[in-house]
Amino acid sequence: MSIADCCRRAVAFTRDTMRQPVTARNDLRFPDLAFFLRFARPIRNVGVLALAATVLVSAAKTVLPLSIKFFIDNILLGGTETSDALLAGAGGLLSSLDTLIAALLVLGLFTGGMDLLRNYWTARFREGYAFNLQTALVEHVLDFPLSYFKSQQTGYIMSRLSDDVQILQYTVSQYLPLIVANGLYVTFTLAILCILSLKLTLVIAAFIPLYLLINAVFIRRIRAATHRERERQAYVSRDIQEVISGIDTVKTHAAEEREVTRVSGTLARMVDARIRNTMLSALSEYFRIGTMSLMLIAVFWVGGSEVLAGGMTVGDFVTFAVYVVTFAPTVNTFFAFPVVMQPAATSAARLRELFSMDGEPAGGGVVPAAVLGRIELSSVWFRYTESEPVLADANLVIHPGEVIAIVGRTGAGKTTMINLLLRAFAPQEGTITLDGRDLASLDPRWLRRQVSLVSQDIFLFHTTIEENIRYSRPGATFEEIVKAARKAQIHDEIMRFPEGYRTIVGERGTQLSVGQRQRVAIARAFLKDAPILILDEPTSALDMQTEEQICRTLRLLVRNRTTILITHRPSLLTIADRVVAIEDGRVREQQGTDLPPEPDTGRIRRSGQSAAT
Incomplete structure (x- = not known):
């Protein structure tokens, strides 16, 4: 490009700059x-x-x-x-x-x-x-x-x-x-x-x-x-x-x-x-x-x-x-x-x-004295955009202490339902209640303290394994942390690290394998010991042997607490009292799941049921 062209471009650029809109949004008053x-x-x-x-x-x-x-x-x-x-x-x-x-x-x-x-x-x-x-x-x-x-x-x-x-x-x-x-x-x-x-x-x-x-x-x-x-x-x-x-x-x-x-x-x-x-x-x-x-x-x-x-x-x-x-x-x-x-x-x-921008009300909602664990969705509608609704007239009752499995194709609305229960979003129509109280009336921080969540999208902080497990209950003792890790079948692997529980997991836990991260998250849920438990594909990254061990432990974890289980793994479906499927935005009841986990025939029947749903 010649010098003359450069000069012409500079003049044109300056002229265009001076012609910019002179109104700035968000003016400071x-x-x-x-x-x-x-x-x-x-x-x-x-x-x-x-x-x-x-x-x-x-x-x-x-x-x-x-x-x-x-x-x-x-x-x-x-x-x-x-x-x-x-x-x-x-x-x-x-x-x-x-x-x-x-x-x-x-x-x-x-x-x-x-x-x-x-x-x-x-x-x-x-x-x-x-x-x-x-x-x-x-x-x-x-x-x-x-x-x-x-x-x-x-x-x-x-x-x-x-x-x-x-x-x-x-x-x-x-x-x-x-x-x-x-x-x-x-x-x-x-x-x-x-x-x-x-x-x-x-x-x-x-x-x-x-x-x-x-x-x-x-x-x-x-x-x-x-x-x-x-x-x-x-x-x-x-x-x-x-x-x-x-x-x-x-x-x-x-x-x-x-x-x-x-x-x-x-x-x-x-x-x-x-x-x-x-x-x-x-x-x-x-x-x-x-x-x-x-x-x-x-x-x-x-x-x-x-x-x-x-x-x-x-x-x-x-x-x-x-x-x-x-x-x-x-x-x-x-x-x-x-x-x-x-x-x-x-x-x-x-x-x-x-x-x-308005934040969530801190301490402005109802704080019940106790949690029984009865969850009810009544005619719930929710959509992210103007397109088809993710949930359309969804109705579901989960009784206190019940273990319910939710199945459905990818994108059917399973994770959306969990986000609504955690008040990440609010339904456009209908209500969701906990023990008869609308979730919108409850203190959101109190509500989340009543829920233990093990998600497939695991996040670990860039700190020690001990602190990552303790995150769900900051006042927990080291002995309680070890007990939770044992239940999650991760204690022995932690002790094989040179620093043990003081091992730094790296950003988002990258120093651990996916299966190890998943079990640390499960240990965190054990330690929290909340009355409501949500398991979103909690064993998706585990091998068959470890999954069998976790399943036996989860049977203890879900006792006397309301549990929502999102999974397609046959071994986990046997834990559920009943299975529901989300299809076309609606919740449909499936047959009961009170089948014994053993022998393998039970597993084949449950696998077939999962495929059908």
């Missing part, structure tokens, strides 16, 4: 800003100390350039008078070079020491604020219903929880202290400039509307571009997390190139959004620097004319010029603040969106 102040309340004393130190440091830095006036007018030129009484009095005290040098040393030591304290208190405030914000956010998100997590991908949620908080934290740690310091410096400097020359100060003030105009042009465009960038960055995190989580599938299908192409496409869209955002910021900075240059030219022109006409002393003008040279970048940063704050405002709006 004043009540939202007030909402985020709540996280600063526990550390407000540290914030006050940081602010006070900032005021003192800014004041000290503002006074420092005045030493140039005293040096020129009072020492070099022998005490030129000034029209301001305050400056004249200070000039009298600093009329000797030794006194001026001593004052500068004291001022430097004070400024340096106070600046160290300011940095310390600012860091404490920054980290405390980020801690309070992220803790509250994680607590709030964990209260979301299970349906939210089942409908969103993990990488997208992680981006919302981490990236936006980091951007807001960076803003609190970098831009807010900077804008406070610059604001104070601008205020103090303007006061001194008015004393030195009101006429030149008015020249500076004349350029403020131009800064405001630049901000008005760019702020909403940058906010919209930043929102697009954040969303596309979340999509990149989502896709990468999905590829890493499914790396076994990617490798076995030799799909590396395919996944790279998919991720690179998402990444390219994010890069395009990031470039557009960068271009908008660069253009706004270009116009602000141009305004600052015009302001400096105007000051030198008017100020130089004043000195030549005798309206200002050389010391006053040199001091004014030094203030303007240091003041102009500060003013530029001050007026750039609304623009550079747009990424933080976008992140804050996205975080506010999460905080505004």
